[in-house]
Amino acid sequence: MKTILLTGFEPFGGECINPSWEIARALDGQLIGDARIVAKCLPCVFGGALTSMREALHQLKPCLVLALGQAGGRAELSLERVAVNIDDARISDNAGHKPIDEAVIEGAPVAYFSSLPIKAMAAGLREAGFPVGISQTAGTFVCNHVYFGLQHYLRDSPVRSGFMHIPLLPEQAAKFPGQASMALATMVDGVRVALNIALHSGADLRESGGTIC
Template sequence: MEDVVLVAGFTVFAGFQFNPAEEIARRLDGQAIRGHRVRGLVLPVSLKRGLRLLREHLEALRPRVVLGLGLAPWARRVTLELAAVSLVHYPDYPDEDGHRAELQLLDGGGLRAYTTRLPLEAVQACSRQGLPATVGVTAGTYLCNAAAYTIHRYAHENRVAGGFLHLPPSTELAHRHRFTATVPLWLQLETVKCILREAIRLNG
C-alpha cells in the first residue's frame, strides 16, 4: 500500500479573497513526493466542521506525514509552529458559523499541549537551500491552533511526522490588502514541498 501524506489547508476567511493555504493544498493533491502520495484537504473556517473533517481524514487515510497550513498575515516566511494547545479562544472574531469560543478546551482526553513532530531539521535544510522557511513558537488560539493541536496529537499517538505551517500573504493577496510582507505563491509552494521531502527523508 502506498504511504500517504495529508496536507490540510484552510479556505478564505475574514474578508480575504484568497488564501495560499487552500491553493497549496489543492495544487499538491495527487502529487508524489519520495514515494508518498499527497492528499490535499481544504478545511472550512469552522471549529466544529473543520475539526470533524480533519479527524475523519486522519482516521480514513492513516497518513505517515500530516501537514496543516494556515494564513498568517503578519508572517514573512513559511513558519513551522512548535506547539499547539488544547484551548481555543476567539471571542471577538467568530468563525464562519458564527461561533465565538471563549477559553474552550478542545479535547479532554489529550494533553494540554503537544509539540510538533515534524523534524526541525527539515525546516533548517530548506532554509539552507535559500527557501523562506523558519520556526515559530505557537499557532495562537484561533482555528490554526485547533488544527495544529489535532495534527500534533495524531502524530504523537501514531509516531508519525506531523506539524503546522503558517504561511505569509502571497503577492496577489498582499497587493489587494496592502500587506507589507509577501512571498510569491510559487515560492511558498516550493518551500512546502521541500519541507515535506525533507521530513519524509528524515523519518526514513
C-alpha cells in the same frame, strides 16, 4: 503507496482566497519519494475543522501529515513547534462561532509539540533559499485548533505530524500597505521541499532557534 496528508483552509475573514489551500491543491497528487500527496480543504470552523481532519486521517491512514494555515503579517514559512489546548478567537469563524477561553479538547493535555523534524526542515529550507523560521506559537484561532486536535489524534501513533503557517499572497497583501507576502509558486516549492525533508529525515537537529510570532 504511502500517503502524505496535506491540508489547507477555506478562505475566511472576508477573503476570497486562502493561500494554504492554494498550496495544498497545487501539490495534490504529486509524489515525494514513494509517497503520494493527498490534499484536503478544511472548513475554517471550530469543531467542523477537527471533524474533517479526523475523517481524513481515518480514510487515508497517512504516513505523514502537514497542516497549512494563513498568517497575515508573517514574511516566512513558519514551522510551528507548539499547539495549545485553548480556543480564544479574536474574530468569528466562518460559522459565526467565537469561542473565548474554551478547551480545544476537554481533558486533553495543556499542549503538544510537533512530531515533525522542524529544525531539520528549517535548515533544509534555508539552505535551499527559502525564508523560513520556527514559531513558538500557532495562535488561538482555528489553525491552532486544528493543530492541537491533529497532535491529539496521533499522540500514540508513529505518524509524524505538524503545522506550518504561511504568508499572504501578494494580491492579498496589496490591500494592506507594507504587509508581507510571498508568491504562490515560491510557497508551493517550499512546502514540497519541507515534505521531502520530513519524510526522509531521521532524528531532528539539535540547535537553538525559534521566535514568538
